[in-house]
Amino acid sequence: MRLVGQIETLKPFPEVPHALERLRAAGYTLAILSNGDRDMLEAAQPHVGIRFDHVISVQEAGAFKPHWRTYAKAAEIVGVDRTACALVANHAFDCIGAKA
Numbered sequence: 852m853r854l855v856g857q858i859e860t861l862k863p864f865p866e867v868p869h870a871l872e873r874l875r876a877a878g879y880t881l882a883i884l885s886n887g888d889r890d891m892l893e894a895a896q897p898h899v900g901i902r903f904d905h906v907i908s909v910q911e912a913g914a915f916k917p918h919w920r921t922y923a924k925a926a927e928i929v930g931v932d933r934t935a936c937a938l939v940a941n942h943a944f945d946c947i948g949a950k951a
Contacts, residue, residue, distance in 0.1 A: 858887070859894040868901050880904045884925045886915050905929050917948025935948075 875881055882905035885892055888906045896906065907929060910917050912924035926933040938949045 859891055860898045861895065862898055862900065871901050880929055880931070882907060882925065882929050884916070884921065885909065917944040917951070919951040921951075922949045944949060 871881055879940045881901075881903045883892065883903050886909050887895070889910055892906050892908055906926055907925050909921050911928060912918075912921040914920045916922070916945075922936075922938075923933060926936050929936070936949075938946065940946055940949070
């Protein structure tokens with residue numbers, strides 16, 4: 852259980868904050884879409900070190916990734932058409948789900 856709790860204190864790779872700030876400067880809206888619950892995401896936020904425009908838990912969608920409804924709900928929350936979104940993921944299942 853202690854290992855699972857460490858996810859709340861993970862920090863991004865050193866190059867990530869700068870890359871995300873460049874995307875923000877270029878006009879992109881930044882969002883996290885996570886299978887984590889709201890409490891976990893809130894606890895993790897201070898360790899991330901990056902301000903996101905939206906932090907979305909799958910609790911809002913009512914389905915875990917990679918269900919297509921999760922990604923559709925995230926696009927709705929962000930307020931953009933799904934075809935206008937880009938996904939950066941570290942799991943192939945995330946890409947498959949988003950494409951669906």
